[in-house]
Amino acid sequence: MVRIMRYFRGKEWCMIVIAIVCIVLQVKLDLKFPEYMSEITTLVQTEGNAMSDVWAAGGKMMICALGSLVLAIIMGFLSSQIAARFSYRLREGVYNKVMSFSDEEMNKFSTASLITRSTNDITQIQMFVVFGMVILIKAPITAVIAMQKISTKNWQWTALTGGVIGFICLILGFVMIYAIPRFKKMQVLTDNLNRVTRENLTGLLVVRAYNAEPFQEGKFDDANDELTKTQLQAQTAMTVMNPGLNLAMNGLTLGIYWIGAVLISNITVVDPASMMERVTIFSDMVVFINYAMQVVMSFLMLVMIFIMLPRVSVSAKRLNEVLSTTVRMKNGTKAAGNADMKGEVEFKDVSFRYHDDAEDVIHNISFSAHRGETVALIGATGSGKSTIINLIPRLYDVTSGEVLVNGVNVKEYSFKALRERIGFVPQKAFLFSGTVAENIGYGEENPAEEDIKKSTKIAQAAEFVETEEVGYEGHVAQNGSNFSGGQRQRLSIARAIAKNAEILIFDDSFSALDYRTDRVLRSELNKEIKDVTKIIVAQRIGTIMDADRILVIEDGEIVGNGTHKELMKSCNTYQEIAYSQLSKEELGV
Numbered sequence: 001m002v003r004i005m006r007y008f009r010g011k012e013w014c015m016i017v018i019a020i021v022c023i024v025l026q027v028k029l030d031l032k033f034p035e036y037m038s039e040i041t042t043l044v045q046t047e048g049n050a051m052s053d054v055w056a057a058g059g060k061m062m063i064c065a066l067g068s069l070v071l072a073i074i075m076g077f078l079s080s081q082i083a084a085r086f087s088y089r090l091r092e093g094v095y096n097k098v099m100s101f102s103d104e105e106m107n108k109f110s111t112a113s114l115i116t117r118s119t120n121d122i123t124q125i126q127m128f129v130v131f132g133m134v135i136l137i138k139a140p141i142t143a144v145i146a147m148q149k150i151s152t153k154n155w156q157w158t159a160l161t162g163g164v165i166g167f168i169c170l171i172l173g174f175v176m177i178y179a180i181p182r183f184k185k186m187q188v189l190t191d192n193l194n195r196v197t198r199e200n201l202t203g204l205l206v207v208r209a210y211n212a213e214p215f216q217e218g219k220f221d222d223a224n225d226e227l228t229k230t231q232l233q234a235q236t237a238m239t240v241m242n243p244g245l246n247l248a249m250n251g252l253t254l255g256i257y258w259i260g261a262v263l264i265s266n267i268t269v270v271d272p273a274s275m276m277e278r279v280t281i282f283s284d285m286v287v288f289i290n291y292a293m294q295v296v297m298s299f300l301m302l303v304m305i306f307i308m309l310p311r312v313s314v315s316a317k318r319l320n321e322v323l324s325t326t327v328r329m330k331n332g333t334k335a336a337g338n339a340d341m342k343g344e345v346e347f348k349d350v351s352f353r354y355h356d357d358a359e360d361v362i363h364n365i366s367f368s369a370h371r372g373e374t375v376a377l378i379g380a381t382g383s384g385k386s387t388i389i390n391l392i393p394r395l396y397d398v399t400s401g402e403v404l405v406n407g408v409n410v411k412e413y414s415f416k417a418l419r420e421r422i423g424f425v426p427q428k429a430f431l432f433s434g435t436v437a438e439n440i441g442y443g444e445e446n447p448a449e450e451d452i453k454k455s456t457k458i459a460q461a462a463e464f465v466e467t468e469e470v471g472y473e474g475h476v477a478q479n480g481s482n483f484s485g486g487q488r489q490r491l492s493i494a495r496a497i498a499k500n501a502e503i504l505i506f507d508d509s510f511s512a513l514d515y516r517t518d519r520v521l522r523s524e525l526n527k528e529i530k531d532v533t534k535i536i537v538a539q540r541i542g543t544i545m546d547a548d549r550i551l552v553i554e555d556g557e558i559v560g561n562g563t564h565k566e567l568m569k570s571c572n573t574y575q576e577i578a579y580s581q582l583s584k585e586e587l588g589v
Contacts, residue, residue, distance in 0.1 A: 004125070004316055004323070007089040012082050016133070019078040023138045026071040029064045030294065031145055075134055083129035087122050094118050094322055102329040103395055104355050109322065112195035117322055120190060121315035128305075128312040135301045143298035146291045154284065156259045161292045164252045168299050171244045172306060175237045182234035183310035187318065189227040196223045241303070249296055253289060260285035328355070329397050335417045337406025343371035343502040343533040345392060350401035352387060360399060362387055362556035367549075371502075374526070374534040376544035378577060379553035385537045386427065388553070389505050392535070393422045405503070423496030425509040429488035431480030436465055437472040439480075440494045451498050458524045459494035460517050461487070485512040493521070497529065504529075506536045510543050518543055541578045541587070550574070 008016075098106075098114055109117075147161075200207060200216045207216050263281050338344075346368040353360040362384040369375040377385045390396050391403050394410050403410045410418055431439050440456060441447030452472065456462045464470055464487055480488045489512045496504055504525075510518045522543070525534060538544045545564045552560030552567065552574045560571030567574040568587065578587050 004090065004319060007086055007093055008082075009085070009089070012085055015078045015082050019075050019082070019133065020137055022071045022075050022078070023134060024141065026068050026075070027138060027141050027145065029068045029071070030142070031149070031291070032060075032064050079130050079133050082133065083126045086129060087126040090122055090125070090319070091118060094122070094319060097323055097325070100327050101325070102327070102397070103390075104329075105325055105327060108325065110191070110195055112198050113191045113318075114322070115198075116187070116191050116194050117315075117318050121187065121318050124187075124308075124311050124315040125319070128308050132305050132308065132312075135305050139298040139301045139305075143295050146294040146298070149287075149291050154259070154263070154281075154288070156263075157256055157285075157288050157292070160255045160259065161252065161295060164248050164255075164292075164296065165299060167248050168245065168296070168303070171241055171248075172299075172303050175241055175303070176306060179234045179237035179307065180310040182230050183307075184314045185230050186227065186234065187311060187314045189223070189230055193220075193223045193227055196220050245300055245303070249293070249300075252292055252296060256285060256289050256292060329394060330411075332410075332412045332414050332418075334408055334412045335414060337408040337413075337421075339406075341407040343531070344404070344406055345369040345375075345503060345533060345535065346402075346404040346407075347388075347391075348402040348404065350388075350391065350398050350403060352391060352396065352399045354396075360556065365401070365556075365558060367551055367558065367561065369503075369533050369535055369549075371533055372531050373548040374536065374546070376536045376538060376547035376550045377553055378538055378541070378544060378550060378574070380577075381539075383553040384556040385553050386507050387556075389507055389535055389537055392503070392505060393419050393424055421502045423499045423501035423504045425489075425492050425496045425504075425506045427507045427509070429480070429485070429492040429509070429512075431476050431483070431488055431491060433478045434476055435472065436470065436474045436476060436491065439476055439491055440472075440498050442495055443499065447498060451500065452494075454528070455494040455497035458497050458521070458528050459490045460513075460521045460524070461490040461494050465491075486514070486517070489513060490517075490521075497525075501532065503533045503535065506534070506538075508537050508539060510536075511539060515542060522546065541581045545587075552577075 095118060098118075196216075196219050200220065207213060260281060267281070347365045350362065350365040351360045352362045365388060367375070377388060379385050387396070391398055392405065392410065394413075394415065397411065405413070405418065405421060432442065437447075437449075437452055440452045453462075456465050456472075465472060465474070476482065480491065483491065489509055493506070493509055496506075510521070513521065518540075519542075526546075536544060536547065541564075544550055548563070550560070550562065550564060550567055551558050552571050554573050560567050560574050562570065564587075568578065
C-alpha cells in the first residue's frame with residue numbers, strides 16, 4: 001500500500017488536510033444540533049418563555065444544518081478531486097510500468113489480468129478513496145464524541161446503546177468471517193472472466209470455423225457461473241446484515257422511548273420541581289436519541305467500509321505486484337554509436353536462455369551484417385531464428401556474449417536511441433485502429449506524405465491502398481481485421497520502411513505474400529533502400545536465395561553460413577530444406 005500511496009502529490013495532501021478540517025467542523029455542527037433541539041423542547045414545555053427564545057434556538061439549528069450541508073458539499077468535492085487525481089496518476093504509473101516490461105516480465109501476467117488491474121482494480125481503489133476517506137475520519141470522531149456525551153446521561157440508555165453496539169459488532173464479525181474471503185476471490189474470478197471473453201472475441205474466426213460456439217459458451221458459462229456464485233455468497237451476508245442493522249436501529253429507538261416513558265411515569269407531579277424533572281428527562285431523551293443514532297450510524301458507515309475493504313486490499317495487492325516487479329532489462333545511456341559503422345550488426349558468441357529455463361535455447365551465435373547487406377536466417381520451426389533477431393532491438397537480453405549495433409553493445413544504448421535505428425516487422429502483422437496513413441507513419445510525430453507513399457509503393461501495398469475503396473485516409477479496423485493477411489503484412493512492412501531506419505528486421509514477414517509479390521518487393525527493397533542493412537527470417541527458400549549471406553539455424557546453433565550456392569554444396573540441413581520446396585532447376589543446381 002505504501003508504494004501506491006506515493007501517487008498522492010502535495011496538492012492532494014493539502015486537500016486531505018482541508019477535508020479533515022471540514023470533517024471535524026461538520027461533526028461539531030452535527031453534534032450541536034441535538035443540544036439546540038433539547039433547548040427548544042425545554043422552552044416549549046416550560047411556561048413563561050418568549051417566542052423569540054424559541055426562534056433563536058431554531059435559528060441556531062438552521063445554521064448548524066446549513067453549515068453541515070456546505071461542509072458536506074466541500075468534502076464531497078475534495079474527495080472526488082483527490083480520488084480522480086490519484087487514480088489518474090495510478091493508472092498512468094501502472095501503464096508506464098507495463099510499457100517498461102520486457103517479454104520476460106509480460107509473461108508473468110496475462111493480458112486479461114493486466115487490463116483488469118489497470119481498470120477494475122484501480123476503480124475499486126478510487127471508490128474507496130471517495131467514500132472511505134470521509135467515513136474513516138468522520139465515523140470514529142463522531143462515535144467517540146457522541147459516546148462521551150451519552151455516558152453523562154441516564155445509565156439505562158447508555159447500557160441499551162452499548163448492547164446495540166455489541167449486536168452490531170456481532171453482525172460485523174459474521175460479515176468479515178463469511179464475506180471477506182469471497183470478496184477477495186471475486187477479483188481473481190473477474191480476471192478469469194475477462195480472459196475467457198478476450199480469447200473468444202480475439203479468436204472469433206477460429207471459433208466459427210470449428211463450430212466451437214457451444215464449447216466457448218460453456219467456458220464462458222463456467223467462468224460466469226463461478227463469479228456469480230461467489231458474488232451471491234458474498235451478498236448473502238448483506239441480506240443478513242441489512243435486516244439486522246435495521247433491527248438494531250429501530251430497537252434502539254424503541255428502547256430509548258420505552259425507558260424514557262418508564263422514567264417519566266415514575267415521577268409524580270406534585271410541584272413545579274417534579275414537573276421540571278419530567279421535562280428534563282423528556283429533553284434528555286430527545287438528545288440521547290440523536291446522539292445514539294449518531295453512534296449507530298457511525299458504526300454502520302464503518303461496516304460499509306469494512307465490506308469494501310477486502311476487495312480494495314486485494315486490488316491494492318495486485319497493483320503492487322505490477323508496480324513492484326523488477327524490470328531486469330535496464331535502460332542504457334548512449335544515444336549514438338560509431339559513425340563509421342552505421343548499419344553494422346554483430347553477434348559475438350551469443351547464448352540465450354529464458355528466465356525460467358534450465359538450458360540455453362541458442363548457443364554461441366556469431367555473425368555480422370554490414371551496411372547494405374541482406375542476411376537471412378532459415379531453419380526448422382522452433383530452431384531459434386526469431387529469438388536471435390529479437391536480441392537486436394533488446395526485446396530480450398543475451399545470457400552471455402554481446403550483440404553490437406554500430407559497434408556498440410545494445411545494452412549500452414538507451415531504448416529510444418537503439419530502436420530508432422531499427423525497423424522491425426514481427427511475425428504477426430499487427431495494425432492499429434485508425435487510418436492507413438496513421439499506421440504507416442506510426443511512431444513518427446509528423447511523417448512526411450512523400451515517405452508514406454514511397455514506403456507504400458516499395459512494400460507493394462499501393463495497389464490496394466491507392467484505390468477509391470481504401471485510400472491513405474481509409475479506415476483500419478482493430479488489428480486490421482478489414483484487410484487480408486497479405487495486405488496486413490505489406491502495410492506492416494511499409495510501416496518499417498517509412499521509419500527510415502538503418503537496420504530492417506523481417507521476422508518471417510513475407511509468408512502471406514504470393515511468390516510474385518514476394519519477388520517484386522525484395523527487388524524494390526534492394527533497389528530503393530540498398531544502403532539499409534536487412535536481416536530476414538524466412539521459411540521459404542525462394543525468399544532468401546539472393547541474400548548476401550544465409551545462416552542455417554538448427555537447435556539454436558548455426559550449422560551453415562554462406563551464400564545459397566555455397567550452402568547447396570556444403571550444408572546438408574539447407575539442402576534438405578531447399579529440396580523439400582523447389583526443384584533442382586529452380587534452385588539453380
